[in-house]
Amino acid sequence: xxxxxxxxxxxxxxxxxxxxxxxxxxxxxxxxxxxxxxxxxxxxxxxxxxxxxxxxxxxxxxxxxxxxxxxxxxxxxxxxxxxxxxxxxxxxxxxxxxxxxxxxxxxxxxxxxxxxxxxxxxxxxxxx
Amino acid sequence: xxxxxxxxxxxxxxxxxxxxxxxxxxxxxxxxxxxxxxxxxxxxxxxxxxxxxxxxxxxxxxxxxxxxxxxxxxxxxxxxxxxxxxxxxxxxxxxxxxxxxxxxxxxxxxxxxxxxxxxxxxxxxxxx
Amino acid sequence: xxxxxxxxxxxxxxxxxxxxxxxxxxxxxxxxxxxxxxxxxxxxxxxxxxxxxxxxxxxxxxxxxxxxxxxxxxxxxxxxxxxxxxxxxxxxxxxxxxxxxxxxxxxxxxxxxxxxxxxxxxxxxxxx
Amino acid sequence: xxxxxxxxxxxxxxxxxxxxxxxxxxxxxxxxxxxxxxxxxxxxxxxxxxxxxxxxxxxxxxxxxxxxxxxxxxxxxxxxxxxxxxxxxxxxxxxxxxxxxxxxxxxxxxxxxxxxxxxxxxxxxxxx
DNA sequence: GTGGTCTAGACCACA
DNA sequence: GTGGTCTAGACCACC
Numbered sequence: 063x064x065x066x067x068x069x070x071x072x073x074x075x076x077x078x079x080x081x082x083x084x085x086x087x088x089x090x091x092x093x094x095x096x097x098x099x100x101x102x103x104x105x106x107x108x109x110x111x112x113x114x115x116x117x118x119x120x121x122x123x124x125x126x127x128x129x130x131x132x133x134x135x136x137x138x139x140x141x142x143x144x145x146x147x148x149x150x151x152x153x154x155x156x157x158x159x160x161x162x163x164x165x166x167x168x169x170x171x172x173x174x175x176x177x178x179x180x181x182x183x184x185x186x187x188x189x190x
Numbered sequence: 191x192x193x194x195x196x197x198x199x200x201x202x203x204x205x206x207x208x209x210x211x212x213x214x215x216x217x218x219x220x221x222x223x224x225x226x227x228x229x230x231x232x233x234x235x236x237x238x239x240x241x242x243x244x245x246x247x248x249x250x251x252x253x254x255x256x257x258x259x260x261x262x263x264x265x266x267x268x269x270x271x272x273x274x275x276x277x278x279x280x281x282x283x284x285x286x287x288x289x290x291x292x293x294x295x296x297x298x299x300x301x302x303x304x305x306x307x308x309x310x311x312x313x314x315x316x317x318x
Numbered sequence: 319x320x321x322x323x324x325x326x327x328x329x330x331x332x333x334x335x336x337x338x339x340x341x342x343x344x345x346x347x348x349x350x351x352x353x354x355x356x357x358x359x360x361x362x363x364x365x366x367x368x369x370x371x372x373x374x375x376x377x378x379x380x381x382x383x384x385x386x387x388x389x390x391x392x393x394x395x396x397x398x399x400x401x402x403x404x405x406x407x408x409x410x411x412x413x414x415x416x417x418x419x420x421x422x423x424x425x426x427x428x429x430x431x432x433x434x435x436x437x438x439x440x441x442x443x444x445x446x
Numbered sequence: 447x448x449x450x451x452x453x454x455x456x457x458x459x460x461x462x463x464x465x466x467x468x469x470x471x472x473x474x475x476x477x478x479x480x481x482x483x484x485x486x487x488x489x490x491x492x493x494x495x496x497x498x499x500x501x502x503x504x505x506x507x508x509x510x511x512x513x514x515x516x517x518x519x520x521x522x523x524x525x526x527x528x529x530x531x532x533x534x535x536x537x538x539x540x541x542x543x544x545x546x547x548x549x550x551x552x553x554x555x556x557x558x559x560x561x562x563x564x565x566x567x568x569x570x571x572x573x574x
Numbered sequence: 575g576t577g578g579t580c581t582a583g584a585c586c587a588c589a
Numbered sequence: 590g591t592g593g594t595c596t597a598g599a600c601c602a603c604c
Contacts, residue, residue: 328541330541330545334545337548338544338545338548338549339548341548341549341551341552342544342547342548342551344551344552345548345551345552346551382552384552398554400554402553407553407554407555408563410549410553411549411550411553411555411559411560411563412563412567413456413457414545414546414549414550415546415560415563415564415567416458416567417458417462417466417542417546418542418543418545418546419564419567419568419571420466420467420469420470421466421538421539421542422539422542423466423469423470423473423474424465424466424469424470424473425535425538425539426473426535427535427539429564429565429568431539432539432543432564433561433564435536435539435540435543436543436547436557436560436561436564437557439540439543439544439547440547440557443547
C-alpha cells in the first residue's frame with residue numbers, strides 16, 4: 063500500500079516530496095510493477111494539495127520512466143529500467159552527499175553522528 | 191588554502207555551492223580559526239560571478255556564526271561556538287538527511303552504499 | 319493587521335527597519351502563528367522600495383526561524399521554537415544592549431530613563 | 447583616567463566604540479572639563495588600531511561639541527553644552543530602543559529580562 | 575500569482 | 590582597499 067505524507071512547511075517542494083516517496087516505494091518493492099497509482103484527483107484530495115501539484119509529480123515520474131500513463135485508465139508502475147549510467151548515478155549521489163555533509167559539519171556533527179542519523183532515518187522509513 | 195569551484199547551471203545555486211564548500215573547509219579544519227576569507231570582490235572575480243552572489247554566500251555563513259565580518263577589513267573564520275540548541279541541531283541534520291536519502295533511494299542506492307559515499311566524501315575532505 | 323513604516327535616509331537600513339518591525343509585531347503577539355505575511359512584491363509596492371530589499375528582510379527573518387517560506391505560496395509566521403542555546407541568546411541580547419546603552423549614555427540619559435523608555439516602548443507595542 | 451577597550455570582532459565599528467566610550471566617560475564625569483585626551487598616535491598605539499580610526503573618532507567628538515581641538519596642543523574635553531533639543535534626544539533614544547527590543551523579543555526575552563540585562567550591563571560599566 | 579537566484583551598477587561607511 | 594545597502598531588471602521554479 064502506498065502511504066504518502068507531505069510536509070507543507072518543508073523546504074522541499076511538495077511535488078518533489080511526492081516524487082521521492084513514490085520512487086522510494088517503487089524502489090523498495092513496496093508497490094509492484096504494473097500496479098496502479100492513485101488517481102491524481104484522489105491523491106490530491108487525500109493530501110489536501112493542488113491537483114496540479116500531483117499532476118506535476120506524476121509527469122516527473124513518467125519522464126523518469128518509473129511510471130507509465132495509460133490514457134483514460136490512470137498511472138501504473140513501469141517496468142524498472144536503468145535510466146542512468148553507473149557513473150551518472152554516482153555523480154548524482156555525490157552531489158547530494160556534499161551539501162548534506164557541509165551542513166552537518168557546520169552544525170558540529172561528526173562522521174559517526176551523521177551515519178547514525180542516516181541509520182535512524184532508515185529505521186523510521188522501514189517502520190512507517 | 192581555500193580552493194572553491196562552482197558549477198554554473200547546476201540545480202544547486204551558486205551561492206549555496208560557495209557556502210557548502212567553505213563550510214566543509216572550515217568544518218573539516220582545512221582553514222584555521224581567525225584566518226581571513228578571500229575578499230568578496232576577489233572571489234567574485236576568480237569564480238567569474240557577480241560580487242553580490244559572493245556577498246550573499248558570506249552573509250549566510252555569518253548568520254550561521256561560522257564566519258565573522260569586520261567592516262573595511264574582510265571576513266574571518268569565527269571562533270567555534272555552540273549557537274543552536276541540541277533539538278535545533280538535530281532538526282537541521284534530519285532536514286538535511288531526508289532529501290539526500292530520498293534522492294539516493296530513487297537512484298537505487300542502498301543504505302550501505304550511501305554510508306560508503308559519505309565515508310569516501312570525508313576521506314576526500316581530509317586529503318585536500 | 320501588520321502596519322509597517324520605513325524611513326528612507328535613516329541610519330538604520332530599510333531592510334533592517336522591516337525586520338525589526340515584523341519581529342516586534344510577532345514577538346508581541348500582534349500577528350498570530352501561521353498567519354501569512356504580505357507578499358514580497360505587494361509590501362515592496364506599498365513601501366515604495368525595491369522587492370529585493372523586502373526579500374532580504376524576509377530572508378533574515380527566515381534565518382532566525384521567526385517566519386517560514388513556502389515556495390509559490392508566500393511567507394508565514396513560524397511556530398515558535400527554541401533555536402539558540404541559552405548562551406547564544408544571552409550573547410545576542412548583550413550585543414544588542416551594549417550599543418543601545420552607549421548611545422543613550424552619550425545622549426545624557428540615566429539608567430532609569432532608559433528603562434522608562436523601554437517600558438514606554440512596550441506599552442506602545444501592546445496598544446497597536 | 448580614561449580606559450578604553452575596543453572589540454575588533456564586534457559589529458559596532460571601532461571608531462564608534464571609541465566615540466561611545468569617551469562620551470560615556472565625559473558624561474559620567476570620569477574625565478573633567480578641560481582635561482586633555484590622549485594623543486591620536488598614543489591612543490592608536492595603545493589600542494593597536496589604525497591612527498586614522500582614532501582621528502575619525504576625535505573628529506566626530508569635535509563635531510558633536512564634547513571635545514575641542516587646540517592646534518598643536520591636542521584635544522581637550524569641552525565645556526558641556528546641550529546640542530540636541532529634548533525632543534531630539536528622546537527621538538534618538540527611541541530610535542536606539544526599537545531595534546534592541548525587536549531583537550530581544552524575537553530571542554524570546556521578556557520586558558523584565560531585558561531590563562535585567564540593562565541593569566547588569568550598568569553594573570559591569572560601573573565596575574570597570 | 576508566489577518566492578528564489580543572479581546580474582549590473584551605484585553609492586556609502588570603514589580601516 | 591574592504592564590506593553594506595539599494596535599485597532595476599531578468600529568468601526560473603512552484604502552486
